[in-house]
Amino acid sequence: MPDECCGPGYASPAAAMQAPREKLLYTIAIYVGTGIEKPDYLATIDADPDSATYSKVISRLEMPGIGDELHHMGWNACSSCHDDAEMERKFLIVPGVRSSNLHIVDCATDPRNPKLHKIIDGAEIKAATNLSAPHTVHCLRSDIIISMLGDAQGNPPGGFLHLDKDFNILGRWENDLGGMKFNYDFWYQPRHNVMVSSEWAGPNTFMPGFDLEEVGHLKYGRELHFWDFEKKAVKETFYLGEDGLVPLEVRFHHDPDSSHGFVGAALSSNIIHWWKDDGDWKWEKVIDVSNEKHPEWPIPLPGMITVILLSMDDKYLYFCNWLHGDIRQYDISDPHNPVLTGQVWMGGLLGKAPLVNGHKITGGPQMIQLSLDGKRLYVTTSLFSTWDNQFYPEIRENGGCMVMVNCDTENGGMDIDEDFFVDFGKEPNGPSRCHETRYPGGDCTSDIFL
Amino acid sequence: MTGAVTITIANRGGASFLVDPKKPLLASLEAQGVSLPYGCKYGGCITCAAKLLHGEIDQQAAVALNNKQLRDGYVLLCVARPKSDCTLDVGVDSHDKLYRNPFAEPLKQDELKADIATQPEETR
Numbered sequence A: 001m002p003d004e005c006c007g008p009g010y011a012s013p014a015a016a017m018q019a020p021r022e023k024l025l026y027t028i029a030i031y032v033g034t035g036i037e038k039p040d041y042l043a044t045i046d047a048d049p050d051s052a053t054y055s056k057v058i059s060r061l062e063m064p065g066i067g068d069e070l071h072h073m074g075w076n077a078c079s080s081c082h083d084d085a086e087m088e089r090k091f092l093i094v095p096g097v098r099s100s101n102l103h104i105v106d107c108a109t110d111p112r113n114p115k116l117h118k119i120i121d122g123a124e125i126k127a128a129t130n131l132s133a134p135h136t137v138h139c140l141r142s143d144i145i146i147s148m149l150g151d152a153q154g155n156p157p158g159g160f161l162h163l164d165k166d167f168n169i170l171g172r173w174e175n176d177l178g179g180m181k182f183n184y185d186f187w188y189q190p191r192h193n194v195m196v197s198s199e200w201a202g203p204n205t206f207m208p209g210f211d212l213e214e215v216g217h218l219k220y221g222r223e224l225h226f227w228d229f230e231k232k233a234v235k236e237t238f239y240l241g242e243d244g245l246v247p248l249e250v251r252f253h254h255d256p257d258s259s260h261g262f263v264g265a266a267l268s269s270n271i272i273h274w275w276k277d278d279g280d281w282k283w284e285k286v287i288d289v290s291n292e293k294h295p296e297w298p299i300p301l302p303g304m305i306t307v308i309l310l311s312m313d314d315k316y317l318y319f320c321n322w323l324h325g326d327i328r329q330y331d332i333s334d335p336h337n338p339v340l341t342g343q344v345w346m347g348g349l350l351g352k353a354p355l356v357n358g359h360k361i362t363g364g365p366q367m368i369q370l371s372l373d374g375k376r377l378y379v380t381t382s383l384f385s386t387w388d389n390q391f392y393p394e395i396r397e398n399g400g401c402m403v404m405v406n407c408d409t410e411n412g413g414m415d416i417d418e419d420f421f422v423d424f425g426k427e428p429n430g431p432s433r434c435h436e437t438r439y440p441g442g443d444c445t446s447d448i449f450l
Numbered sequence B: 001m002t003g004a005v006t007i008t009i010a011n012r013g014g015a016s017f018l019v020d021p022k023k024p025l026l027a028s029l030e031a032q033g034v035s036l037p038y039g040c041k042y043g044g045c046i047t048c049a050a051k052l053l054h055g056e057i058d059q060q061a062a063v064a065l066n067n068k069q070l071r072d073g074y075v076l077l078c079v080a081r082p083k084s085d086c087t088l089d090v091g092v093d094s095h096d097k098l099y100r101n102p103f104a105e106p107l108k109q110d111e112l113k114a115d116i117a118t119q120p121e122e123t124r
């Protein structure tokens, strides 16, 4: 059925799955922590198998400053304003976690060669809102909300920055943080008037690197917050305890009627599922990745689930164990009982897959992005500069990389594509590290349906 | 400059600079054309860490360093003020001991950051 609206995105998740295949990928790449005194940049990668430059970086947009640590990013508009012809998915908002600068990048004028449109200075954000360390960007109609992980001095809990559609700072979005101790990722489901937010740690804790002992001293999060979205207030907080240490990526079902969602607890290496039951929010642990013993280390190694993602049809859940080195696919048709349907290995600290299709992998599977039709999963290897330096110090010389995993959407199963490999170790300014990926037409972690 | 001290950067050919001891080293050195990595500029992120080889430094605001990193000689240039002439290694080349895999080499109680570290039993 032809689309009647002319706003951005898609009328429904099912319509999104019919969209044309992604031909370009935008991926951030960093030099922070590498010793190379160059700005971080947004890399544009050719993902069109019929193109001569397939699987290559075709343009690089350098940020104006050095030391931003680009990390996550989000669109100015998504399917949440599909019915608004005035809106256009044109700009990527690309925050620097360390600098707190927000880079607004025009990806629509020349999609193969994005250009910087505007910068919101981190100092201005700190002065206006006493917030720093921007992380997740979501839009909702004309509003843009960004989770901020600390106050201007890097202390938790941070809060949420509110921008208007022209990227003016409106102030802090939230009215009441409740007892929230830390901030990280968030997602909302407007038909249930709910937003769920998770907890990493204060910038002063996670920026210098990870220490296990600090988890025990309650410097890292273990709670999940359910918000009254309209009132912009935390309504209910779940203490996840040992099952939910360091809950990171938050994903609701794409189906706007569904109340089901999932969060990956990085350190516990569990998947937590929540849903609404008779008006009450409930949670349960549905996947538990066992720690693995490393022959030479005194402490068992957790998988470290640093990312999770749901396919557009909400049938599959994907996640990565960044330290073990595996990517997993679960059928979540019954969200209470996920079934493991696929698993592939790349890199990691257990030595299971140092080479993939002849390419050396430094780091482990980290950020993932799935095509709208659910068939191609793009995977990058770097997590965060200081954490990379702790766990995978060779990444300084080797750089990060991107692989593509082909996903069987009928029967389940995955395999790593032999033809697609982007080596960030060979970048013109020296080895860089790649993290989050987005597509011009929207993807499985950006679009929210009203 | 009254009371100026000399900062020598060992791993940049021993270049030396006269600086004001009341100002953070990052600001003083950058003003004299030394290019150094930095992030937060308030002692919270260790991007600007350098290794102190000789001399004395005041860095009370260096909250991001744990006691092990402090004992290994690390200073955060964005908040470090020299109390004497100092010799430093700077940049990522000086970070050999800054990062550890915590599962391979966990910290001892007295090696944690100052706000959560405890002294070992026998020395309490």
Ligand code: FES
Residues within 6 Å of the ligand: B037, B038, B039, B040, B041, B042, B043, B044, B045, B046, B047, B048, B049, B064, B076, B077, B078, B079
């Ligand atoms: S710049 Fe962040 S600690 Fe110095």
